[in-house]
Amino acid sequence: MDDARNGNGKRKRAGGSHEGNGNGNASSEESSGEEDGANSAQKSGGRFLTEEEKKRNHLNSEKKRRNQIRKGFTELVQLIPGAKESHRSESDVLTLAVKHVDNLARQKAESAARVKYLQELLARK
Structure with missing residues (x-):
């Protein structure tokens, strides 16, 4: 053991x-x-908890944890474009979330570069 x-x-x-x-x-x-x-x-x-009380506490904690995960995935689906279209597995939702975050990071970098370019144009005038 x-x-x-x-x-x-x-x-x-x-x-x-x-x-x-x-x-x-x-x-x-x-x-x-x-x-x-x-x-x-x-x-x-x-007093000390009995084995039955410990087991019940553990089961309740696990149930609460699973419900929190389920709620988090439901909220995540609402935030990701295309995730609401059909029932998707949790791995599909996570894959879409990663792609979405990558896309947002790319857009942010492109926007920052555009702002810098426009600031330089304004500084020349």
Whole structure:
């Protein structure tokens, strides 16, 4: 089983749950849901969160994150010419966004060059 160490030296599974006290054996304190250190931030009202509460919090956080991404793509589609024409995949929207931003950057550079040219013309008079 692959594991990674978190900031305070405890091992952490890929799924984010702790494996125990660092030696591979879960202590009775850790298995009862009571942990110390960085994990005390997961208290709710002076008590530690149960595994079910942690799972529910994680699922709610993931749902919120997905909704924010979905909302961002909806807003992006409104800003990109041609993206509203039909239902497009997220990768299509990102490709169109990159092309649009590149086009805007090119137009900005061309406009700046034109302004400089016109300023030079005015300075000669």
